[in-house]
Amino acid sequence: MPRIGAIYQPAFPPERFRAAVLAAEAAGVPELWLWEDCFRQGAYSAAGAALALTDRLRVGIGIAPMPLRNVALAAMETASLERMFPGRVVPGFGHGVLDWMGQVGARVASPLGLMREYVPALRALLAGEEVNTSGTYVSLDRVRLDWPPASSPAVHAAAEGPKTLRLAGELADGIVIPAGKSPEQIADAVAIAQAGRDAAGRAGAPEIVIFLLTAFGGADAETRALEDLRPWHPEADRARIAVGDPAGVAADVARFAAAGATAVILQPTADEPDIEGFYRSVGEVAALVG
Template sequence: MNEARLGILLLSTTAPEQLSELAGRCEGFGFDEVWLAEDYFFYGGLSSAALVLAATERIRVGLGILSCVARHPAVTAMEISSLERSFPGRLMSGVGHGVPAWVRQMGLTPKSPMRALEEAVTGIRNVLTNTEPYTAEGEYFTFQDITLFHPPSTDVPLYLGVIGKKGCELAGRIADGNILSVLAPTEYVTWARELGQQGMKQAGRDGSFSVPTYVLTAVDEDRDVARAAVRESLAFYLDALGPTPLTGAIGINDAVAELSAGGYEALVEGMPEDWIDRLAISGTPEEVARRIEQYWAAGADSVILSPQPADEVGRQLELIAAEVLPRLTR
């Protein structure tokens, strides 16, 4: 089995002033990681990461994902370096395309999203690691004699946040891992990890490849209550995303397309029970613990729980810490 870590995603609907307290509770409960999501236009990703790092002592803090076009890569590198120097070894940063609708709102949609992403992540890594001024002229980003006055004191892990075959292979070529989105079943986790490892080999890179995986999660002594909470969240994401390689990994894209045509309510009412079993983690503490271990076994070195419903995150944290953590074997 790969390294087995357990994290909590603090959804972007969380008020910024609540992040420090919730992160402190996660650390106190014994979770390994806290993850944040820079969704536009909710809390700021880098500023929130700073809040969480300052409010905690040991827990690792993941940021997934920053849109590659929302900031110049050199500025992103500068921000990452500042946080890494202040809190060595605790920051994990993810970069991706960004949700297309939000990127369009800012007039930043690139003609070639994959090319823009590759330029951005390659630039971030070079600015973070080069001891000499970095110069490069790309299709989307220009770097002219850029050097960080305060370079990072340790290596900084950089992840992509992409889906699909090309994206997963690119993650292996240029990044240390790939942050997998909610709706990723265990079959997709295994597939994405293998593609990332193939990408590493293609690029002649050594080392391990990480696949932190977000999973919608609800735990309750009454399994029907937990499954109802996850069902509504699954319907929301399936309605927003439609058929993707995530759901394609278990052969349900045609059914997703058919149900999605009726909108959110049709998904809530018509979603087969099997989808809840395969696309989420829900049920009694024993069932939730067993499902977390299935994700670890599939290759998710870090399982990042997204507590549902979102307005009961405190209660979910307490239940998971008290009833699920003791049942895990790792």
């Protein structure tokens, strides 16, 4: 069965973060994922706080925008957290929202070209290697981390379209797929990512992390979840969300696990009225699934 986690929506202000993190830990949520949405909270500062506040919670960064973060800085930040909190950091990187990248002067002409240069450099730096490369987007001259992690964490790449899915499968250790996909679309994405990995001659399968829009509750839960999702996915229907009590949500999780998801991260609506209560319910789902 898949790993279960939850998301801390950046729609909630940073001053609520401490209580939410402690609630997630107390509820038995296995992992908490953070976004680096412009212009809200910084993912690495929030991740460091969450790790320091807790004893067992894994923290996923899903995602930090590659155009916004120099690859050497990303490696330094990731390595520092991994050395302080071994095995509890799941780094994830992606294209970022292109309009936001344009607002800060970081939009690149080829997001795929950036990923092709960025992810191998990041993985090599985290492995303790000296990296020399001069590409269109990534230029490193004899760069080696002074304090690489003892064990390099798996680097995840966010992907949605077929070209990015194939490239992420080729380059990354895991794939992060945003909310709004049906189980059938997840199955197709898994196949595309695996084809990229196979073409690159890499053994095994990538981890498939999916975000699943979730609302706990009664009759209004489905309406609330679909209203949250449809501005991004107008075609969204019941098949693309998880709703109900913890047992019902666990049954929805099983549909996505059958499609190939190895980690299902439950995403609250932006107007979730009780984030601590949401995490308590996620802890119940994790117990049922686990």
